[in-house]
Amino acid sequence: MVSIPWSPSYPVVTPHLDLRPHRHDDLDDLVRYHSDPEVVRYIPWPVRTRAQVAEALAARVRQGIVGEEGEWLVLAVELREQRRVIGEVLLKYDSATDARGELGYAFASDVHGQGYATEAAGAMLRLAFGEFGLHRVIARLDARNGDSARLLTRLGFRQEAHFVRDEYFKGEWTDTLVFAMLAEEWEATHIPGPLSQPKL
Ligand SMILES: CC(C)(COP(=O)(O)OP(=O)(O)OC[C@H]1O[C@@H](n2cnc3c(N)ncnc32)[C@H](O)[C@@H]1OP(=O)(O)O)[C@@H](O)C(=O)NCCC(=O)NCCS
Known part of the structure; x- marks a missing residue:
């Protein structure tokens, strides 16, 4: 049963990051x-203008x-240490009947390759499968987006489909x-609790 509304107490804290609603001064x-x-x-x-x-x-x-x-x-x-927004993580309430969500993310190029996307997406999945009560989370991506596929694999996702053109x-x-x-699958590989650490 999906628990609605999704309104976690903010900020959602991870070792290096605070996840919170956007503010106008984030421009x-x-x-x-x-x-x-x-x-x-x-x-x-x-490519957006200001x-x-x-x-x-x-x-x-x-x-x-x-x-x-x-x-x-x-x-x-x-990024807590620098007090600046380095990206965003998204979760769609895709289906109530099927208790399904869809994950998304985008991060600034200057922070790629440091594990922050893994940390933020992991925190969103902890909410998805914990507080929000989802049964399944999917992610859809362009097949050329190797960074995104590696991120999902690192988080424990399985590839289920490859749609051609x-x-x-x-x-x-x-x-x-x-x-x-x-x-x-999430519960089998992650320790319950506030920081969503992988089981070793
Ligand atoms: C997709 C995207 C979020 C992936 O970002 P990323 O920087 O690869 O992911 P992370 O921040 O988790 O960093 C992981 C990388 O850093 C490395 N890394 C370094 N320190 C790390 C740490 N402490 N913990 C985990 N990984 C670490 C990992 O080995 C990994 O490198 P690899 O992919 O070469 O194996 C990013 O490329 C992006 O924002 N792209 C543009 C938007 C986009 O395409 N979104 C997806 C739409 S489907």
């Missing part, structure tokens, strides 16, 4: 990665709570991968 930090062609290459955003980022941020400010199927929880990921994306036909994880 400068968001501009850095929403306007970066490398970051948006495989995600359905344009005005377009302000518009996207205005929507995100209201996405710290989810009450209805189809809505996304969108949390800013703040199924999406016309940014001017070309592209392949889509679907990865998934069940609650029991």
Whole structure:
């Protein structure tokens, strides 16, 4: 049974990060990665101008709570040591009947390769399978997005599908991968508790 609304007590704390709803004063930090062609290459955003980022941020400010199927929880990921937003992690309330969510994430290029996306996505999965009561979480990605596939594998997802040239994306036909994880798979590999540590 999915527990609604999704309104965890903020910030959601991990060893290096605070996850929390976006604020209007996050604009400068968001501009850095929403306007970066490398970051948006495989995600359905344009390379945004500052005005377009302000518009996207205005929507995100209201996405710290989810009450209805189809809505996304969108949390800013703040690097505690530097007090700046380095990315975002998202969870869609995809189906009430099937207790299913969909995970998403995007991080600034200058913090890639340091484990922060793994840490933030792990915290979102702990909420998904714990407090929110989901049975299954999926992730959909462009098949060329090797960094994202490695992240999902590191978190314990399984690849379930490879759709061939199924999406016309940014001017070309592209392949889509679907990865998934069940609650029991998460529980078998992670210690319950506030920091979502993998079992060794
Ligand atoms: C997808 C994305 C979030 C992955 O980011 P990432 O930097 O690879 O992930 P992490 O921050 O968890 O870092 C993991 C990498 O750092 C390394 N690393 C270094 N220190 C680490 C630590 N303490 N813990 C874990 N990993 C660490 C890992 O080995 C891994 O490297 P590898 O992929 O070469 O094996 C990032 O590429 C991104 O934001 N892309 C743009 C947006 C996007 O495409 N989103 C996905 C849409 S489906």
